Amino acid sequence: MNPSLSLPRTAPRTLHDLPSPPALPLIGHLHRLDPTRMHLQLEAWAREFGGAYRLRLANRDVLVFDDPELAHAVLRDRPKTISRAGMIRPIFAELGIDGVFAAEGDDWLPQRRLIMQSLNVTHFRSFFPTIQRITARLLRRWQRAAERGEVLEMTQELIRYTVDVTSALSFGEDPNTIEQPGNVIQDHLASIFPAIMKRTMMPFPLWHWLKLPADRRLDRDLKVVHAYAHERIARARERLRDDPAEGPRNALEAMLLEVDRPGSGFDDRSVVANVLTLLLGGEDTTAHSLAWTLLYLAQDPALQRRLHAQACLALGDDAVCAAHEQVRELDAFEALATEAMRLRPVVAFLGLEAREPTEVGGIHLPVGTRLFFLNRPAQVDERRFARPQVYDPSRWSRAVAPADGAHDARAFLQFGAGPRVCPGRHLAGVEMRLVLSMLLKHFEVELACRPDEIEELLHFTLTPSRMPVRLRLRRNAAPAPRAAAKPARSCPFGHG
Template structure:
């Protein structure tokens, strides 16, 4: 038996899952029908209040261990990929839908090989080289918002930002200008938006009904996967054509080209199928997560006017007057400390992944609990983020807490508690790009517009909806010219 935690005192008595507290379940299905799937994260947080930071639950036949202590979560995340892996069910669902495995679901040696390629492509130096293209996409977003604002057209914040992030990731990773921001036809984003919710539903289904009965939603999913796969095949074909140039092959200019060059190496163990899987993964992850983080940030920022005013002052001081991005440089964006603090604070309060799930690869121990191989471990990442022991006035939006080496009054550095990008060997490879995208979108907005409102149509607080990521429901953006 291996241990996923620090060494326990020799006289510590280990507990089994059955000995843990937890919500009482129903026969056969356990707690599966006691949760509303779009609010699963909230149910987990309510159970923590009732049963503590370590408890058990059961969804169908699966017995679950639920943990929320950030130190314990960190130890589990660091015990990957040897001790824990992503749920095998996720890989099965992804392949069943028709998506090849990318680095997100790959395991073992396949993961290690793909991880090296992906990490290199998302390095700060690579993103820096892409900076001019990122500026162009952000300027396109500005023009779109100016047009919509002049027409007094309603602006669906989440949809607008997803267009932006699809264009960013398509340019950086694949060398393609999808330009979804200036198109209203059958854009790739419409199809990507159907895939993430479908993964979420199938991952949490009690029975895989779609294997026997195809509902309209399943047929729509099949069609969307086909459209996106055809687009990816086109990306790969165009990249291979560009790589006929020996100079280009010697110095690939984007992630896709780099992966294809690596796949062509003798004994690489990587082929076009794995390349396609990573393209698909990056389109999905690059669209949804960053767009959602920006949505939540704007929602929180508009509710604290003094923070919004300070962000505007920093943008004016560092970047100067709006000039179409002509004076934007990576060095200047590195000076936007308060904007970055705003991003970290928004991700602390509204992480796109409020919980993470892993599967034990072997019999192990988490804390003082025996965890059999195959057990799902739900790690609730937001619980300690909202605890006053670690963040004074934890439920308030205070970007200032991220400007020091240690958040005042916390136990250790704030980044050890709040982990929106995960931790350990499988930390998100795109975190540097995500922060730059967030800062760039926010800087463009604050330079050119007044942020009048970010609200739901009925004026109520935005609901948190789990659909693989935690998205805000129904936010509308209201701007005026600056």
């Protein structure tokens, strides 16, 4: 038993000492949980039962809690006594995407090193021109839409952007889904996270015996996605073979060099799993965080005007952020997304599992007990954040927050904590800063529906059901840069 996860209590308890909603025999609470909206039900029960309660999913007990200090203790201890291996790894392995995100135990650290070494090779300073180019491309697309008075479905717009950025980082190839209509890789990625969410909540793998239309679609999409990855592995190997002195230019090439070292313990399957993990994680979470940000921006014209002035000041005559050194001047724009994530957490809850008997918060957990940590309750708690229901990005300014009441930054766990903190958090921050500074310099943002028509859907990440937006051009913004001529061999790291 691990006492380090215990918070002081008068006496130890078991899960059966905790309150629990009424359940049915055999299935427990499964009949109450719609996978696409289960976060709302879990949060409602947390309000009813005071933040910690017992859930029953068929034959498995779940501890549901919302204490961020307890979450920090649990996350620091991973993967020793608490992990998510039994909960999601079999599903991820079946789909061929069991990279660093799904790895636990002895497998995790080597995969983490593989990912971090491959990302270090890219050096953000040399990768920045690619993000800038893709942001300028998005600006041109949005300017054309604004001139025509079109309503844009911004979730899809932003996913196209993040797919282009993450593909360039991962594969060294820019698929240009922003300008390429029709059947793009993004369309095939879209079914994966909803399928994972649904399968995670099933008490047994029904899809092994009965494939529904959604399962068959997933199989088709996975076939395309894996073929996409294998094609790029073949190209990367060819490039490394033809020009070995140049070294790796992207995450994929760095992974392949590591995999090919004698005794590495990795193979091409590990590479596919990890580059697809980068692609899925990078496109989904950042795009949805930005989409939720637009919901709040569109309802606050005064905030838009203030940030427009800041964007003009920070960017000067440039249409988009022109240099890596400028990124640090765009804190206020990342704060817009951080505040949106506080109210609409893209990671609605974190699912874990006890690998051995342990205590969490003074509650004894047998092996196999699941834990759901709910992110939002603490993030909208007035004891932790002043005026918690108010969208106020200035609370994330170091100069403002301490003097403006409660501000418990430790309660914000959207990128995780401990050794498993998200390796892509820096990339996400850069994308948020570039997109939002570009958007607010050039456009007024107007929601093309009522805010209450936008629902929260849980597709592994928290997704808006829709985000229709009309953009209006501002008169005093700089023109969009012209598209550069496409080089004969595309590379985001300046090698031509």
